[in-house]
Amino acid sequence: MRLAVFDVDGTLVDSRASIHRAAVEGAKAINIDPPTYDEVRSIVGLSLFEALQAMRPELDPETVAAYTREFQNAFLTFHADPDFTEALYAGAHETLVRLKNDNWLIGMATGNSRRGVTRIVDRHGWKDIFDVTFCADDGPSKPHPHMLQCNLSALGVGTHQAVMIGDATHDIRMARTAQVHAIGVSWGFHTVEELQDAGAHEIVHDFKALERSLEAFVPVLA
Incomplete structure (x- = not known):
């Protein structure tokens, strides 16, 4: 076995491009500085709230929660587009x-x-x-x-x-x-x-x- x-x-x-894009769109939605790709790649693999909290430790929990929601909303919007692809x-x-x-x-x-x-x-x-x-x-x-x-x-x-x-x-x-x-x-x-x-x-x-x-x-x- x-x-x-x-x-x-x-x-x-x-999913490198789409995750970075969602992190950028989410940041813009709550008026914080958009992260660089290098910032985002370091936290991929963690659960989303913990990942964004680790990337932006200066944010209070309520703001991280809002960032998490906006990240998720951006990702759902991407996937709703029939032309959106994430290749294997x-x-x-x-x-x-x-x-x-x-x-x-x-x-x-x-x-x-x-x-x-x-x-x-x-x-x-x-x-x-x-x-x-x-x-x-x-x-x-x-x-x-x-x-x-x-x-x-x-x-x-x-x-x-x-x-x-x-x-x-x-x-x-x-x-x-x-x-x-x-x-x-x-x-x-x-x-x-x-x-x-x-x-x-x-x-x-x-x-x-x-x-x-x-x-x-x-x-x-x-």
């Missing part, structure tokens, strides 16, 4: 299908809301791919290990049988805290150096390399 748990934004879905990274869908065909269990740990998870799963036809999905609405934000532990518990999998795959340091720290093998991907929001510093066991640069890494993964009790 082997379980691959995936982050979504920056790992499977290339090349090879993402094919890798998920191959893992499923190779009898891997597949889970999700994302800072998205449950509404966002449902939208993503429906849009990409992943209902039969993911065995379980856990998100920001289910408990503490990354890097707390809660979401990853929920994946393990729901599927009856030991920590030595699981791999966490993500593009952000929050994913890596969550995995290390949960004592799960941590694979960083280099194509998302955080840099290779940041992933290394967070403690990634390995870093891959495309989905073919990820597949090779997972093929070589052998669950071994410590």
Whole structure:
């Protein structure tokens, strides 16, 4: 039994432009300085309120709550546009299908809301791919290990049988805290150096390399 748990934004879905745009539109709506892309990328992966609070620590909780609502409103507006697209990274869908065909269990740990998870799963036809999905609405934000532990518990999998795959340091720290093998991907929001510093066991640069890494993964009790 082997379980691959995936982050979504920056790992499977290339949402870099839309997340930055939503953060900018939300900031304008409440009359605060719009963030740079570098500011935004550092907090992607956290639950939204915690992410915006971390990015703008000078704001009081009420203002952060307003920023969160405006960010969400902007994102919903984007998705209501029939011409709006958020592409999958090349090879993402094919890798998920191959893992499923190779009898891997597949889970999700994302800072998205449950509404966002449902939208993503429906849009990409992943209902039969993911065995379980856990998100920001289910408990503490990354890097707390809660979401990853929920994946393990729901599927009856030991920590030595699981791999966490993500593009952000929050994913890596969550995995290390949960004592799960941590694979960083280099194509998302955080840099290779940041992933290394967070403690990634390995870093891959495309989905073919990820597949090779997972093929070589052998669950071994410590």
